[in-house]
Amino acid sequence: MKIVFLETATLGDDVNIDKFTELGEVIRFDLTKTDEIAPRIGDADVVVINKLPMNESTIGTCGNLKLICLTATGTNNIDFDYTDKKGIAVRNVRSYSTESVVQHTFSTFFYLYEKLNYYDNYVKSGDYANAPFFCHIEEKFHELFGKRWGIIGLGEIGHRVAQVAQAFGCEVVYYSTSGKNNDAVFKRVGLSELLATSDVISIHAPLNDDTQGLINAETLKFCKPTAYLINMGRGPIVDQDALADALKNGRIAGAALDVLKNEPMEPENPLLEIQDSKKLIITPHIAWATVEARQRCVEAVFQNIKKFKES
Numbered sequence: 001m002k003i004v005f006l007e008t009a010t011l012g013d014d015v016n017i018d019k020f021t022e023l024g025e026v027i028r029f030d031l032t033k034t035d036e037i038a039p040r041i042g043d044a045d046v047v048v049i050n051k052l053p054m055n056e057s058t059i060g061t062c063g064n065l066k067l068i069c070l071t072a073t074g075t076n077n078i079d080f081d082y083t084d085k086k087g088i089a090v091r092n093v094r095s096y097s098t099e100s101v102v103q104h105t106f107s108t109f110f111y112l113y114e115k116l117n118y119y120d121n122y123v124k125s126g127d128y129a130n131a132p133f134f135c136h137i138e139e140k141f142h143e144l145f146g147k148r149w150g151i152i153g154l155g156e157i158g159h160r161v162a163q164v165a166q167a168f169g170c171e172v173v174y175y176s177t178s179g180k181n182n183d184a185v186f187k188r189v190g191l192s193e194l195l196a197t198s199d200v201i202s203i204h205a206p207l208n209d210d211t212q213g214l215i216n217a218e219t220l221k222f223c224k225p226t227a228y229l230i231n232m233g234r235g236p237i238v239d240q241d242a243l244a245d246a247l248k249n250g251r252i253a254g255a256a257l258d259v260l261k262n263e264p265m266e267p268e269n270p271l272l273e274i275q276d277s278k279k280l281i282i283t284p285h286i287a288w289a290t291v292e293a294r295q296r297c298v299e300a301v302f303q304n305i306k307k308f309k310e311s
Contacts, residue, residue, distance in 0.1 A: 001025070001309055002044040002064075006032040010050045011071060015294050023305050038062055046305055054090075055079035067091065067308050069301050072288075074234070076207055091304040095156060096296035097288035102160045104287035105202055105232050108256035112228060115139035117277035139278065145169035150198030152214070153177050153205025153233060154186065161202055162186050173198065177205045177214070195222035200230065207234035217242040220251060228254045232287050235260040244270035247279050254279045258287040 001024030005017065009030040020026045024045070032040055037058045041047050046067045052058070054068050054077060068083065070092040078090055111117065118139045122128055128136060149165040151158045154174040162172045162185075173187045175194045182188060191214070195201060201223070205211045215229070216239040223229070229252055231238050240261055246252050260269065263285055274280045288297075 093300040100290040100293035147199035150194040158204035202230040
């Protein structure tokens with residue numbers, strides 16, 4: 001079996017993939033451009049990717065390809081009509097990043113909610129060393145206890161976020177993007193009610209026809225001016241221009257984003273104009289990427305290939 005890794009750089013330089021040699025010949029590339037996909041796969045049986053597009057134009061000449069393995073859960077980059085027609089199996093990985101994303105959700109939220117950038121800079125500037133008394137309460141902040149936390153997309157990650165929010169003393173509600181999720185513990189509400197009544201709104205949904213542009217200029221009008229929006233799902237779920245406008249004009253209090261419409265971030269992204277770290281934090285798609293999560297991801301890919309080989 002010949003296995004080609006096309007995007008090892010996306011796994012980090014601290015995750016070892018040497019064990020894959022137990023399954024066959026392994027060829028590695030740090031990063032791959034779209035026009036390099038087919039020549040690099042060549043006659044390989046298995047290709048391991050993250051975000052590269054897999055369709056007729058990119059893998060149509062790879063006649064020996066039998067399995068596509070993703071180092072990710074999302075499969076938006078796979079043309080399943082084509083892979084099914086060609087009998088190419090596709091395996092993603094699930095659950096590996098749940099705790100990592102939940103942790104990042106609350107990390108970025110509290111960074112905004114408690115104005116931590118301001119207070120960190122206040123101390124490091126030396127101002128606290130010259131303060132007239134023991135505390136400094138210039139930027140006001142609130143308790144999370146007793147607030148309503150609204151979740152868009154109550155899948156595995158959304159459900160864990162709900163549990164943690166509940167542990168902080170929040171009332172948790174959720175909106176089902178498919179309209180099919182009925183949870184026994186948490187209350188399901190419509191989107192407009194969730195946006196209008198929630199103090200925190202966190203997105204943990206996949207990107208599909210139901211979620212594309214779900215948060216836009218019209219839906220943002222429902223939000224409280226004191227509300228915080230968190231997107232840990234997919235970038236195109238939120239209209240970036242509408243969000244930038246809402247933040248600039250105080251229609252919401254703040255936003256924490258780990259995903260954007262185009263990644264890496266485009267220089268003309270309107271959110272770059274917002275430099276106030278009390279209003280906005282953007283991280284470069286790292287919510288999934290704790291060391292432990294990346295190690296679990298690689299192990300899951302190994303098991304996917306092993307099971308396919310043995311089948």
